[in-house]
Amino acid sequence: MPIDVRPYDGTARDFLAAAETAFGEHLRDDDAAIFAPVFEADRSIGTWDRDRLVGTASAFSFELTVPGGVLPAAGVTMVGVHPTHRRRGALRRMMRMQLDDVRARGEPLAILWASEGSIYQRFGYGLATLRARIGVQRHRSSFARPHAPSGEMRFVSVDEAKRLFPPIHDAILPSRPGFFHRTPAFWDETLHDPEHWRHGAGAAFHVVHEVAGTPDGYARYRIKDQWDEGGPNSTLVVNEMLATNPAAHLDLWRFLLDVDLIGKIEAWNVAPDDPLILAALEPRRLGLGLADGIWLRVVDVASALAGRRYLADGQLVIEVHDEFCDWNDGRWSLRVEAGVPLVEPTAAAADLACDVTDLGAAYLGGFTFRQLADAGRIEELAPGGVSRADALFRTERAPWCPKVF
Ligand SMILES: CC(C)(COP(=O)(O)OP(=O)(O)OC[C@H]1O[C@@H](n2cnc3c(N)ncnc32)[C@H](O)[C@@H]1OP(=O)(O)O)[C@@H](O)C(=O)NCCC(=O)NCCS
Structure with a gap:
């Protein structure tokens, strides 16, 4: 049938x-x-x-x-x-x-988390963000510098978490490409905690970091209980940890790394530029791993390029190949003046040629055009084209998506 x-x-x-x-x-x-x-x-x-x-x-x-x-x-x-x-x-x-x-x-954009990276590239999705995994033994998790806490930690109920977490998340949201606004229903889903989502761990704990009673960071984690012949050896699994400022961020890590009876701390979705990597005395002991985060599809090249801002002024012509959405296929001129872009179709010679997947990979700043060229994915057509593109597209922070949907 x-x-x-x-x-x-x-x-x-x-x-x-x-x-x-x-x-x-x-x-x-x-x-x-x-x-x-x-x-x-x-x-x-x-x-x-x-x-x-x-x-x-x-x-x-x-x-x-x-x-x-x-x-x-x-x-x-x-x-x-x-x-x-x-x-x-x-x-x-x-x-x-x-x-x-x-x-x-x-x-102008579509994003997704892929179960398998091989599925969506044929439809124009490019790898746009990375996530870092961490697995560190508690006794090897010291910081390199002395740490003086900037605030206090407090356990909160799920209902309090629903009230206190969103403003913290929303304070970070404008400065980190890859974040999306969560509605109250989305927060309910984020904090939903059925047994079959725990993978053998206990119910989630929720903590806030406060300075003079004002929350500026939160963490949600579970503990996978284990006692060996040698004593307690449980694993603490971080679900989500966010803070509005670096001091609170490091305090939260120190708290999560110091919980008693824990042998190992694991986190599976950490920003690839998380300050923990530089704060750690023994970075190798963090057991860092990298994996794909969100995949991004530029659905409309003109409005996507015009809808973000750029850290430098300049001009670039990109030849975009888009088999699945042919309205994007062609040459696009991007001219940035005072950080503000003007985008239009053009017949002028192109500086570089790329598939729409590669534009998706570069769009949030997760990958440079140089990296894409080195991976054999894009072609430089005019001398200096790749460097000019990177000068325009570079971002201050790595993009990162804290939530799987
Ligand atoms: C992935 C899934 C949705 C594919 O559905 P499907 O109807 O079999 O896919 P189609 O027949 O439309 O295939 C479309 C193309 O994708 C390819 N493809 C499909 N599934 C693929 C996979 N898992 N890995 C690599 N390629 C895949 C097909 O070979 C085909 O290629 P072509 O168009 O170049 O010939 C289906 O296998 C599935 O439900 N898997 C389990 C759940 C899942 O992983 N969902 C994705 C969540 S992010």
Whole structure:
């Protein structure tokens, strides 16, 4: 039987159930309850075999921090096709419908976390941010310099966390490309803590860092309890840790690294430029690893390039190849004056040629054009073209996305 791909018009619960099947999971009632308020039915697409929903793709309406500003972006999510219907083109058709819809909504960007990096590049997504993993033995986690705490730590309830965490997050949001605004329903989802999300650890702990009673940082973590012949050897797993200033940030790390009865501290989504790396006495002992963060698709080259800011003035012509969204395909002139860009199509000779995936990789400042050239991904067409591009696109901080969606 042929499959039919069309806008979804059913319930959040049925959609989630179908997506869970694609991910090899079964729907649970509490997950359905937490998912329903964040679900955007009018941005959801279903693949049907007769009356059976066998494929899903949805998106959240995000406000994404980009260098020097904020842009509407589609947060692509719940993409899955049942194993009974795989490799029959369902994903390709859903991606087509979704990207056309994103464009029609006037969103210049789409972002996603990929289960496998090989899936989305064919649809124009480029690796835009990295995340660092850390796994450090508590007794090897000293700082290089003496540490004097700037404030105090306090345990808070989940309800307090829902009240105290968002303003801290939102204070950081404008300065870190890759952050997106979380609605209250998204915070409920962030702090949702069912047993099957804990992977053998206990319920989450929530702490705030305060200076004179004013919170300026928070952490959420779990403890995987373990006692060996030699004594306590538990693992502390950091879910999320954010602070509005460097002193609070280091205080939070020191707190997390010093909890008693812990053998090892693990964090799986840390900014790749986290100050801990330079604060540590033994950086190698942090067990640093790098992995892909969010993938970004430039859906509309003109409005995406015009929608961010640049740290230098200059002029650049980029030849963009975009097979899947041909409205982007062609040469684009970017002229920046006093940090403000003017973008227009051009017939002028190009400084460099790149695939739209590579523009996505460079867009937030996660990768330089030099890195992309060294990886054999882009081509310099005019002498100095790569350096000129990097002078324009460079950012002060590495982009980072603290939340998987
Ligand atoms: C990934 C998934 C959605 C693909 O769906 P699908 O309907 O089988 O994909 P399609 O038949 O439309 O394939 C589209 C293209 O992607 C390729 N592709 C699909 N899945 C792939 C994968 N996991 N790895 C690499 N390539 C993949 C296909 O070969 C095809 O390539 P082509 O167009 O160049 O011929 C599906 O396998 C799935 O649900 N997997 C489990 C859940 C998951 O990982 N979802 C993604 C969440 S981020």
